[in-house]
Amino acid sequence: xxxxxxxxxxxxxxxxVEGERVKTLAAAPYERVEYDGGSVPLAGCQLLTPCTxxxxxxxxxxxxxxxREMGAEPPGFPVLFLKGLNTVNHPxxxxxxxxxxxxxxxxxELGVVIRRRASKIAAQDAGDYVLxxxxxxDVTARDVQKHDGQWTRGKSMDGFCPVGPWVVDxxxxxxxxxxxxxxxxVVQQGNTRDFITPIPQLLEFVTASMTLEPGDVVATxxxxxxxxxxxxxxxxxxxxxxxxxxNYVK
Numbered sequence: 001x002x003x004x005x006x007x008x009x010x011x012x013x014x015x016x017v018e019g020e021r022v023k024t025l026a027a028a029p030y031e032r033v034e035y036d037g038g039s040v041p042l043a044g045c046q047l048l049t050p051c052t053x054x055x056x057x058x059x060x061x062x063x064x065x066x067x068r069e070m071g072a073e074p075p076g077f078p079v080l081f082l083k084g085l086n087t088v089n090h091p092x093x094x095x096x097x098x099x100x101x102x103x104x105x106x107x108x109e110l111g112v113v114i115r116r117r118a119s120k121i122a123a124q125d126a127g128d129y130v131l132x133x134x135x136x137x138d139v140t141a142r143d144v145q146k147h148d149g150q151w152t153r154g155k156s157m158d159g160f161c162p163v164g165p166w167v168v169d170x171x172x173x174x175x176x177x178x179x180x181x182x183x184x185x186v187v188q189q190g191n192t193r194d195f196i197t198p199i200p201q202l203l204e205f206v207t208a209s210m211t212l213e214p215g216d217v218v219a220t221x222x223x224x225x226x227x228x229x230x231x232x233x234x235x236x237x238x239x240x241x242x243x244x245x246x247n248y249v250k
Contacts, residue, residue: 001016001029001033001132001168001169001170002016002017002166002167002168003015003016003017003029003050003131003132003166003167003168003169004016004017004022004045004047004050004165004166004167005047005048005049005050005051005052006022006040006045006046006047006048007045007046007048008024012048013025014027014028014029015040015045016029016033016035017042017166019042020041020042020043021039021040021041021042022039022040022041022042022045023035023038023039024036024037024038024039024040028052028214028215029131030114030115030116030131030214030215031115031116031214047090047091047092047164047165047166048090048091048164049088049089049090049091049163049164050113050134050163050164050165050166050167051113051131051134051163051167051215051216051217052215053085053088053213053215053216053217054085054213054215054216055082055085055210055213055216055217056082056083056084056085056087056088056161056216056217056218056219057080057082057206057210057212057216057217057218057219058080058081058082058083058138058155058218058219058221059078059079059080059197059202059218059219059220059221060075060079060080060081060151060221061074061075061079061196061221062078062195062196062197062202062220062221062222063190063194063195063196063221063222063223063224064194064196065194065223065224066221066222066223066224066225066226067196068224069224069225069226074196075196077197077205078196078197078202078205078206080205080206080209081151081152081155082152082156083138083155083156083160083161083219084156086156086157086158086159087139087155087156087157087158087159087160087161088161088163089159089160089161089162089163089247090162090163090164091162091163091164091165091245091246091247092246092247092248093159093162093247093248094159094247094248094249094250095137095139095159095160095162095229095235095247095248095249095250096158096159096249096250097141097157097160097249098157101141101143101144101157102143103141103142103143103228104139104140104141104142104228104229104230104249105139105140105141105142105226105227105228105229106137106139106180106182106187106188106226106227106229106235106237107137107138107139107140107180107222107226108135108136108137108178108179108180108188108222108223108237108238109135109136109137109138109178109219109220109221109222109237110133110134110135110136110173110176110178110192110219110220110239110242111133111134111135111136111163111217111218111219111220112130112133112173112199112202112203112217112218112220113130113131113132113133113134113167113215113216113217114129114130114131114212114213114214114215114216114217114218115129115130115131115214116128116129116214117211117212117213117214118203118207118211118212119207119211119212120207120208121203121204121207122204123200123201123203123204124200126199126200126203126204127200129203129212130169130199130203131167131169131214132167132168132169132171133167133168133169133171133173133176133239133242134163134164134165134166134167134168134217134242134245135163135164135165135237135238135239135242135243135244135245136161136162136163136217136219136237136245137161137162137180137235137237137245137247138155138160138161138219138222139155139157139159139160139161139162140154140155140160140226141153141154141155141157141160142154142226142228161219162237162245162247163217163245164245165243165244165245166242166243168241168242168243171241171242173192173199174192174193174198174199175191175192175193176191176192176239176240176241176242177189177190177191177238177239177240178190178191178192178222178223178237178238178239179237179238179239180225180235180236180237180238181235181236181238182227182229182233182234182235183233183234184234187225187227188222188223188224188225188226189223189225190222190223190224190225191223192220194223195220195221196221199218199220202218202220203218206218229249230249231249231250232248232249233248233249234246234247234248234249235247235248235249
């Protein structure tokens with residue numbers, strides 16, 4: 001299934017994409033899928049972030065070549081950081097960095113959306129806790145990150161985590177192409193088969209320390225090729241068998 005969240009007449013609404021239409025749901029799909037009998041054209045939907053996280057847990061340097069382009073050897077264990085809820089941004093939304101940011105980078109990634117509460121789970125059970133997979137852009141103020149010597153401020157500015165356009169559950173995440181385009185030109189190209197730590201082991205590692213709630217997102221790391229964006233740019237993160245997340249830099 002392809003789950004979406006969109007702006008309905010009376011507020012955010014959930015749905016399932018079927019062809020060119022969205023069949024509306026009575027509630028979030030985390031525990032069950034319950035249709036309410038409604039249907040709307042997909043083309044007329046203002047899509048919102050397709051999940052409602054309590055946190056976004058990010059994995060740093062999960063591709064060896066990206067670690068090396070950042071001047072480090074691949075780590076021996078997952079490196080975790082968090083992005084605040086203020087960062088969560090919609091498909092087609094604007095990325096508007098503060099004026100003092102001198103270098104704004106794209107980082108295209110596969111996002112894992114959690115279906116039910118997960119605490120201290122085993123890798124072999126990880127699939128039972130996953131709703132599906134989505135596209136994510138871990139937008140980074142690179143100059144701020146380097147200045148601060150840690151990642152919180154540079155990663156957690158308002159709107160710095162676009163997610164979407166939907167969550168897909170019928171996909172094998174172990175061999176997906178991850179492509180980032182800037183103004184139509186490919187600037188990143190990777191594949192999830194190159195993860196240093198695969199998704200089941202990532203979820204085991206994360207939940208050993210913190211409980212994941214329904215709707216939470218685990219961002220699985222970016223491939224090599226990070227680079228800067230400028231005002232007026234359009235950035236797209238495309239993941240095979242999932243879709244395209246598009247945003248615009250203000």
